[in-house]
Amino acid sequence: MPAYPGDPPMRLDRMGDYEPDGYLSHLASLPTHSGTHVDAPAHVLEGGAGLADLPLAQFFGPAVMLDLTDRKGRAVTAADLEPHQGLVMRERPAFVLLRTGDSDRWGTPDYYPAGTYLEPQAAQALVGLSFLSGIGLDAGSVDPFGSRSMPAHRALLSSGLIVAENLRGLGQLPPRGFVFLCLPLLGLDGSPARAAALLE
DSSP states (O other): OOOOTTSOOOEEEEEEOHHHHSSOEEEEEOOTTOSSEEEOGGGTSTTOOOGGGSOGGGGEEEEEEEEOTTOSSSEEOHHHHGGGHHHHHHHOOSEEEEEOSGGGGTTSTTTTTTOOEEOHHHHHHHHTOTTOSEEEESSSOSSOTTOSSOHHHHHHHHTTOEEEESOOOGGGSOSSSEEEEEEESSSSSEEEEEEEEEEO
């Protein structure tokens, strides 16, 4: 599981063993935004809701997958989203998942530094969809690597959406006809999540 550059890697330390303890147990240590994870508003908004403040129903629901792998450049623009507007408006999903192609570089040194991100106008276009619970993408962040202002995070999270990052396997999904789940483990600013798609 690649770690965001500068973050400590995940560690698993054994705490108990079958002999002499009679059980197996480990201590897991990892940043809350490791691997496939969910961002809560508290990630970038002081006083914003943490994951524990959000209803469980916000973490699953009908979804659509938009294939954006043929776009030009690293950024996802509002123009890249426009051809998919008909599908989104017909389905009115709880989640829009963006297939950027970044997951093909999972684990490589440039996965984060050369990662896809959302231009602010693209984030605003998604914010304007009142039926959404959240968005997900197969890239490391919705903002450019190293961004401190994090405009896409702020736009999405301040509107009450959740953001699922570092998804994998979106190429195996149809454009519609599935339920997306991204259930977090912890109740903080973000958490590793078990992401899955249930096909109808």
